Amino acid sequence: MVKKLPKVDVVTTGMGWTGGIVSAELTKAGFKVVGLERGEERTTEDYLHGHDEVKYTVHKELMHKLNKDTITFRNNLNEVAKPVRNIASLTIGEGTGGGGAHWGAQTHRYYPYDFEIRTLTEKKYGKKKIPKDMLIQDWGITYDELEPYYVKFEEMAGISGEVDPLAGKRSKDYPNPPMRKTPSMKLFQKACEDLGYHPYTVPSATASQFYKNPDGEQLSACQYCSFCGNYGCEYGAKADPIVTVIPTAKKTGNFELRTNSEVTRVLYENGKATGVLYRDTRTGVEYEQPADLVVLTSYTFNNVRLLLLSGIGTPYNPKTGTGIIGKNYCDHHTIMGATGFFDDEKFNLYIGTGALGMACSDFTVDNFDHSNVDFIHGGQIEMHQFGNEPISNNAVPMGTPTWGKEFKKASLKYSNRQISVVAQRGIMPWKQHYLDLDPNYKDAYGDPLIRATFDYTDQDRNLNEFLVEKCAGVLKKMGASKIDKHVMPEHFGGNFTYQHDAGGAIMGNDPKTSAVNKYLQMWDCENLFVCGASAFPHFGTTNPTTTLGALTYHATEGMIKYLKKGGQLVK
Amino acid sequence: MADKKNVDSTSRRAFLKTSGVALGGLIVGGGVTSLLTGKASTEKKQTKTTKVDYSEALQFFKRSSDFDALSAATEAIYPEDENGPGAIKLGVPYYIDKQLAGSYGHNVNDYMKIPFQEGEAPLYNADIILQGVRRLNEVSNTQHKKLFKELTEDQQIEILTQFEQGKVKMRLVNSAIFFALLREMTLEGCYCDPVYGGNKNMAGWKMKEYPGAQMSYANIIEEEKFIKMQPVSLASHK
Ligand SMILES: Cc1cc2nc3c(=O)[nH]c(=O)nc-3n(C[C@H](O)[C@H](O)[C@H](O)COP(=O)(O)OP(=O)(O)OC[C@H]3O[C@@H](n4cnc5c(N)ncnc54)[C@H](O)[C@@H]3O)c2cc1C
Ligand code: SF4
Numbered sequence: 001m002v003k004k005l006p007k008v009d010v011v012t013t014g015m016g017w018t019g020g021i022v023s024a025e026l027t028k029a030g031f032k033v034v035g036l037e038r039g040e041e042r043t044t045e046d047y048l049h050g051h052d053e054v055k056y057t058v059h060k061e062l063m064h065k066l067n068k069d070t071i072t073f074r075n076n077l078n079e080v081a082k083p084v085r086n087i088a089s090l091t092i093g094e095g096t097g098g099g100g101a102h103w104g105a106q107t108h109r110y111y112p113y114d115f116e117i118r119t120l121t122e123k124k125y126g127k128k129k130i131p132k133d134m135l136i137q138d139w140g141i142t143y144d145e146l147e148p149y150y151v152k153f154e155e156m157a158g159i160s161g162e163v164d165p166l167a168g169k170r171s172k173d174y175p176n177p178p179m180r181k182t183p184s185m186k187l188f189q190k191a192c193e194d195l196g197y198h199p200y201t202v203p204s205a206t207a208s209q210f211y212k213n214p215d216g217e218q219l220s221a222c223q224y225c226s227f228c229g230n231y232g233c234e235y236g237a238k239a240d241p242i243v244t245v246i247p248t249a250k251k252t253g254n255f256e257l258r259t260n261s262e263v264t265r266v267l268y269e270n271g272k273a274t275g276v277l278y279r280d281t282r283t284g285v286e287y288e289q290p291a292d293l294v295v296l297t298s299y300t301f302n303n304v305r306l307l308l309l310s311g312i313g314t315p316y317n318p319k320t321g322t323g324i325i326g327k328n329y330c331d332h333h334t335i336m337g338a339t340g341f342f343d344d345e346k347f348n349l350y351i352g353t354g355a356l357g358m359a360c361s362d363f364t365v366d367n368f369d370h371s372n373v374d375f376i377h378g379g380q381i382e383m384h385q386f387g388n389e390p391i392s393n394n395a396v397p398m399g400t401p402t403w404g405k406e407f408k409k410a411s412l413k414y415s416n417r418q419i420s421v422v423a424q425r426g427i428m429p430w431k432q433h434y435l436d437l438d439p440n441y442k443d444a445y446g447d448p449l450i451r452a453t454f455d456y457t458d459q460d461r462n463l464n465e466f467l468v469e470k471c472a473g474v475l476k477k478m479g480a481s482k483i484d485k486h487v488m489p490e491h492f493g494g495n496f497t498y499q500h501d502a503g504g505a506i507m508g509n510d511p512k513t514s515a516v517n518k519y520l521q522m523w524d525c526e527n528l529f530v531c532g533a534s535a536f537p538h539f540g541t542t543n544p545t546t547t548l549g550a551l552t553y554h555a556t557e558g559m560i561k562y563l564k565k566g567g568q569l570v571k
Numbered sequence: 572m573a574d575k576k577n578v579d580s581t582s583r584r585a586f587l588k589t590s591g592v593a594l595g596g597l598i599v600g601g602g603v604t605s606l607l608t609g610k611a612s613t614e615k616k617q618t619k620t621t622k623v624d625y626s627e628a629l630q631f632f633k634r635s636s637d638f639d640a641l642s643a644a645t646e647a648i649y650p651e652d653e654n655g656p657g658a659i660k661l662g663v664p665y666y667i668d669k670q671l672a673g674s675y676g677h678n679v680n681d682y683m684k685i686p687f688q689e690g691e692a693p694l695y696n697a698d699i700i701l702q703g704v705r706r707l708n709e710v711s712n713t714q715h716k717k718l719f720k721e722l723t724e725d726q727q728i729e730i731l732t733q734f735e736q737g738k739v740k741m742r743l744v745n746s747a748i749f750f751a752l753l754r755e756m757t758l759e760g761c762y763c764d765p766v767y768g769g770n771k772n773m774a775g776w777k778m779k780e781y782p783g784a785q786m787s788y789a790n791i792i793e794e795e796k797f798i799k800m801q802p803v804s805l806a807s808h809k
Pocket of ligand 2: 206207221222223224225226227228229231232233234235236237238352353354
């Protein structure tokens with residue numbers, strides 16, 4: 001009982017950042033786009049009574065609920081994966097805005113090294129530097145090629161930033177000045193400078209001043225209200241698809257948004273996609289939406305799951321290393337460093353934004369010599385002032401009990417006297433880390449869940465150890481009375497708490513080793529584009545959205561070219 | 572709930588006005604007080620004693636012995652001290668009771684499909700806490716022939732530590748999982764917005780020098796000195 005609908009030019013599968021960007025650019029170019037979104041439509045009015053830690057941070061009001069489906073996870077090929085059951089352990093976007101509603105809005109770019117990682121690593125250190133099963137590859141696009149699209153994303157989202165002196169060249173300044181500095185940020189800055197590092201204010205999609213983007217959408221000035229990451233912004237000061245790209249698409253008159261619409265298959269015939277199958281999540285009624293162009297915009301897990309469920313491309317086999325779909329899965333949810341406790345200083349730590357902070361790139365990518373270390377890539381040293389919420393922030397110095405009298409005393413004493421310096425690390429792909437369909441667990445409708453196989457490797461342990469020392473060194477310079485270094489557990493425990501997952505439908509310049517070309521167009525299916533971090537062959541140091549946004553802007557040019565002329569865009 | 576409370580307090584105020592008694596600091600005559608509270612007052616009381624918290628009754632728990640063990644356990648986790656109130660005065664047991672009665676207690680947003688594997692608890696949060704607090708009483712009875720609430724603080728801590736270390740046998744769940752959930756929910760109750768029944772009078776936030784649900788810090792973001800602010804709650808966002 002599938003209802004077949006009239007054909008449209010383009011259909012997207014999710015209305016978060018990638019779906020929003022695709023909808024805006026293609027409707028502006030005159031194409032009719034239908035945006036399918038499994039969740040509800042949201043407006044900033046939904047966020048007006050939202051300063052509530054229990055509702056948003058603890059119970060994850062804005063995130064996808066797991067009662068119908070989740071992901072499963074295991075550390076290695078010999079284990080039976082378990083489902084991630086608790087919503088607090090898997091926080092991914094749902095509803096218009098997707099993850100862009102409740103993101104923290106830190107907006108770093110990746111580095112030139114990332115895009116040519118294999119070539120540059122081999123050139124400088126020789127082939128032997130790269131372990132046999134580490135599957136790093138060049139991305140099929142260079143930083144210089146992507147740079148104008150970084151600018152496009154940054155201008156759309158009104159990024160407030162300060163130039164990182166060690167990053168790739170920029171053709172244009174950030175559209176807004178950096179966020180203001182708190183005393184804790186200044187302390188970090190001074191310490192880094194004393195150590196000879198190069199600190200800068202973290203670029204953010206929280207606007208430091210009123211801003212109008214090139215599409216005419218407006219952002220208010222950020223109020224540093226602290227209810228930011230995990231929350232929507234009631235002021236419309238945080239760039240979110242619902243205040244940027246979605247209104248841009250709507251005002252063209254070429255866009256139709258359909259909420260409560262969950263895509264279940266890409267329909268595929270004779271090497272081409274013919275449309276998608278989706279279900280109304282309330283009635284269960286199924287619809288077929290034919291389209292000339294299908295764009296997957298449902299975040300890493302569901303992008304890959306839809307490909308596998310639809311039988312498009314060859315599934316990756318971790319034993320033989322053959323096949324493509326599911327390959328190079330990289331999880332970026334382990335961020336460690338050290339926490340400093342300050343007996344003699346007190347900071348207004350309840351203030352903050354999801355991106356407020358400072359960072360330095362002295363130890364990231366190949367910004368330092370790797371000849372004598374047993375890892376490649378690196379990490380960004382950073383400190384944040386998110387606005388410490390009282391339930392989620394009760395760290396006490398190591399050795400203090402975690403409940404009872406002593407705990408209460410110490411947690412109260414240090415609630416405004418602690419600063420963490422952490423390092424976001426690059427995550428390299430390995431032969432044994434991948435995504436596939438779980439053989440045991442299904443969603444409410446009987447389709448298999450996606451399964452992630454991932455664990456730490458020596459590369460992670462060695463790099464992490466190196467970076468933790470650097471973080472502790474900064475805290476020492478900052479004058480912390482007591483410094484606790486974070487300890488990496490033996491195995492990755494399966495907490496997927498800020499949507500930092502990459503790979504599974506990776507990009508490259510060779511159909512034998514990649515799923516999509518540099519326009520995110522599938523090699524195996526020319527009218528199917530797969531947007532998002534699913535295209536990253538490895539996870540760069542920092543947060544993914546600026547890079548996946550830039551890649552998506554670049555991809556929309558390819559989509560327009562395809563809609564006009566057809567054919568593979570890269571031969 | 573909030574509306575009902577408002578109606579109550581306005582009508583109470585209206586009553587006092589028409590009866591010629593002013594509010595605030597005044598000692599109200601016995602007749603009026605008894606009218607308001609429904610019981611005869613034997614001594615002079617301030618008007619504040621006339622407040623009844625209609626939200627403090629049990630939604631989830633049925634047996635007082637369960638709720639009493641829960642209360643005592645939360646107080647051991649977050650005790651009253653020179654900084655201020657402990658879990659009980661902050662309303663934590665009622666916070667937990669309300670949470671367990673609702674969607675969180677029944678894991679409506681979690682994936683609960685079978686099969687559950689070793690190490691996974693195939694139970695709802697409400698079942699874990701209920702079984703756990705009953706075990707607190709049972710273990711207290713075995714070890715000390717007393718209810719958990721009747722034990723000395725040291726004895727309570729010792730028993731809770733056994734739970735925390737996973738040493739107490741429970742059905743289909745490790746006692747460490749129960750303890751971790753109890754600790755987490757206790758902290759939630761201490762520091763949640765008062766709308767949830769915990770953090771009474773924002774006393775948890777005051778101890779933590781946390782200003783609550785403020786709307787903006789734009790004017791103090793660069794301030795060098797620590798700024799202590801009177802907290803505000805969601806009730807002020809109406
Ligand atoms: C707490 C938190 C903090 C974060 N902070 C940052 C940060 O500071 N910086 C940063 O760069 N990134 C951050 N992120 C990550 C960021 O949110 C994502 O990178 C970004 O949203 C990815 O864009 P996307 O379009 O791929 O996915 P999303 O924006 O999540 O959009 C995907 C959409 O697809 C919908 N969907 C999924 N499956 C289907 C289906 N089958 N049918 C129909 N619709 C479907 C979903 O409901 C969702 O709306 C954060 C994420 C979280 C959770
Ligand atoms: S911190 Fe700024 S951007 Fe974030 S929610 Fe508050 S006002 Fe909006």
